Amino acid sequence: MTLSEFKSIYYMEWIHRLWGRFVGLSFVLPAAYFVATRKVSTPMMLRLGGIAGLIGFQGFLGWWMVKSGLKDDLFAPGSQPRVSQYRLTAHLGAAFVCYTAMLWNGLAILRSNRLLADPESATKTLATLRDPGLKVFRRSVAGLAVLVFCTAMSGGLVAGLDAGLIYNEFPKMGLGLAPPKSELFSDFYSHREDSSDIWWRNALENPSLVQLDHRILATTTFSSVMALWAYSYTPTMRKLLPRMARKGVHGVVGFVFLQVTLGISTLIYLVPVPLASAHQAGSLALLTWVMVLGSRVWNPSRTAKLIARTLSQMSVSPVGRGRQSVMTHSNTAFKSSI
Amino acid sequence: MAATSQFFPLLRRVAPRLTREFFSCRQCPRKSQIPRLTPWVQSNVLPRASCRKGLHTTATRRVAVAQDASSVSTRSADLTPVAPTTRASRFPEVSHRIVAYWLLGSAASVFGIVVFGGLTRLTESGYVLPRYALTDLIVNTLA
Numbered sequence: 001m002t003l004s005e006f007k008s009i010y011y012m013e014w015i016h017r018l019w020g021r022f023v024g025l026s027f028v029l030p031a032a033y034f035v036a037t038r039k040v041s042t043p044m045m046l047r048l049g050g051i052a053g054l055i056g057f058q059g060f061l062g063w064w065m066v067k068s069g070l071k072d073d074l075f076a077p078g079s080q081p082r083v084s085q086y087r088l089t090a091h092l093g094a095a096f097v098c099y100t101a102m103l104w105n106g107l108a109i110l111r112s113n114r115l116l117a118d119p120e121s122a123t124k125t126l127a128t129l130r131d132p133g134l135k136v137f138r139r140s141v142a143g144l145a146v147l148v149f150c151t152a153m154s155g156g157l158v159a160g161l162d163a164g165l166i167y168n169e170f171p172k173m174g175l176g177l178a179p180p181k182s183e184l185f186s187d188f189y190s191h192r193e194d195s196s197d198i199w200w201r202n203a204l205e206n207p208s209l210v211q212l213d214h215r216i217l218a219t220t221t222f223s224s225v226m227a228l229w230a231y232s233y234t235p236t237m238r239k240l241l242p243r244m245a246r247k248g249v250h251g252v253v254g255f256v257f258l259q260v261t262l263g264i265s266t267l268i269y270l271v272p273v274p275l276a277s278a279h280q281a282g283s284l285a286l287l288t289w290v291m292v293l294g295s296r297v298w299n300p301s302r303t304a305k306l307i308a309r310t311l312s313q314m315s316v317s318p319v320g321r322g323r324q325s326v327m328t329h330s331n332t333a334f335k336s337s338i
Numbered sequence: 339m340a341a342t343s344q345f346f347p348l349l350r351r352v353a354p355r356l357t358r359e360f361f362s363c364r365q366c367p368r369k370s371q372i373p374r375l376t377p378w379v380q381s382n383v384l385p386r387a388s389c390r391k392g393l394h395t396t397a398t399r400r401v402a403v404a405q406d407a408s409s410v411s412t413r414s415a416d417l418t419p420v421a422p423t424t425r426a427s428r429f430p431e432v433s434h435r436i437v438a439y440w441l442l443g444s445a446a447s448v449f450g451i452v453v454f455g456g457l458t459r460l461t462e463s464g465y466v467l468p469r470y471a472l473t474d475l476i477v478n479t480l481a
Contacts, residue, residue, distance in 0.1 A: 008461075008463075009461060009462070012454075012457065012458045012461055012463035013458055013463045016451065016454050016455055016458045016463075019447075019450070019451045019454060020451060022447070023444065023447050023448060023451055026444060026447065030440050034433075034434075034436075034437050034440075038428065038429055038430065039430070039433060039434040039436065039437055040429065040430075040433040040434070040437055041429055041431055041433050042429045044433045044437070045429065088459070092452070092455075095448060095451070095452050095455070098448055099448040099452065102441045102442070102444050102445035102448060103441075103442065103445040105438075105441050106437075106438045106439070106440075106441035106442035106445060107438075107442075108438075109432070109433045109434075109435065109437055109441070110435065110438045112377065112432045112433075113377050113432060113435050113438070116377030116432055117377055159456075159459060273457065273460045273461065276456070276460055277453060277456050277457050277460060280452070280453060280456040281449075281453045281456075284449055284452055284453075288449075303432070306431055306432065
């Protein structure tokens with residue numbers, strides 16, 4: 001390796017760690033400010049603390065992960081540092097959880113503010129969402145979020161094992177849709193004499209099975225999104241599903257198509273860096289949009305209670321307070337320090 | 339109006355007469371200056387307001403530009419009653435929107451670092467910096 005090559009990979013790692021510290025600081029300092037100036041609700045404050053802890057833990061995971069790649073004798077001929085795919089997936093998983101937490105809480109605050117600004121129409125909106133006919137849809141979105149997350153984690157395992165470099169074809173894998181069972185559940189990977197650990201050892205360490213698992217999860221995710229899309233066009237759903245939720249479904253469909261396209265092309269072209277990176281970004285984008293859809297269909301119970309309380313207090317207040325409907329507010333949001 | 343959030347307290351300290359003149363309740367009937375009653379305002383600011391015309395004490399200066407309840411109102415004219423406490427000692431029911439924007443910005447930053455981490459992994463750049471100076475320092479100090 002030349003010095004300039006080394007410099008380029010050094011910068012990659014250094015920027016990544018520096019960015020991590022930036023994420024931590026840019027989270028903790030404003031969080032402390034918001035808590036001190038009482039701009040957050042108490043549950044939100046606890047959540048911010050949780051996210052801050054998660055960011056710190058993520059830093060530890062990164063260190064622990066790199067350490068796992070340096071334990072072997074690196075000077076032995078032919079050796080190559082390799083991080084454990086478990087720690088890599090843990091590092092990815094914690095990052096995804098952190099991202100989802102930040103995204104969700106941001107969306108939730110905006111939603112609560114929007115709903116509480118107009119309690120009467122908010123009550124109507126929430127009442128339509130609480131219709132029992134929407135229960136299946138709401139639960140499906142929750143299940144979809146979990147499924148997308150699991151698919152992304154299996155992708156992390158694929159990346160950790162470089163399992164994208166084998167079976168570079170789709171939909172077949174070798175001679176059939178899957179490699180032979182003896183290859184998938186091979187004794188080679190079990191550490192115990194009686195091979196009782198053969199299932200999970202192969203599922204987590206055999207590149208063939210890991211890639212197959214990722215393919216299965218990905219096609220399941222794709223089919224689930226298509227099913228949800230079709231379901232949103234049934235007569236009941238046409239009536240019950242709010243417009244914004246319908247648009248959310250369309251967005252999820254778009255992202256899943258993008259992600260599947262990126263995934264298959266990454267595999268077929270033997271994992272070129274730009275495609276692989278785009279595939280990873282696409283997974284996070286898909287998860288984002290499922291969360292956005294969720295924020296449009298799930299019931300915000302705490303906000304609903306606040307709305308109900310606001311409305312009940314409005315109804316008991318004296319009416320002679322000049323209730324002219326004044327909607328001519330200026331468009332500038334009221335800033336708290338005024 | 340929108341930019342007053344940062345310089346307004348400073349301005350008030352520097353030019354109290356100016357702020358009293360131009361940012362007090364007497365301006366309320368002018369509808370173009372009425373700020374939007376966001377839920378954060380409702381639960382934090384207005385309950386503590388007694389926005390009298392011309393009144394300008396430290397307790398009410400936060401609401402100096404809030405609406406005068408007797409002259410105008412909004413759809414939610416009456417507010418979630420909050421126990422009258424000193425200002426900034428109580429957590430609001432709903433977080434301020436700026437917290438949301440900052441959280442979404444942080445999320446975008448995390449998105450970027452995830453993508454960058456993937457690139458680090460793909461370029462196999464993750465193995466430089468094996469000795470971490472801070473850990474070395476800590477371990478050596480403890481030893």
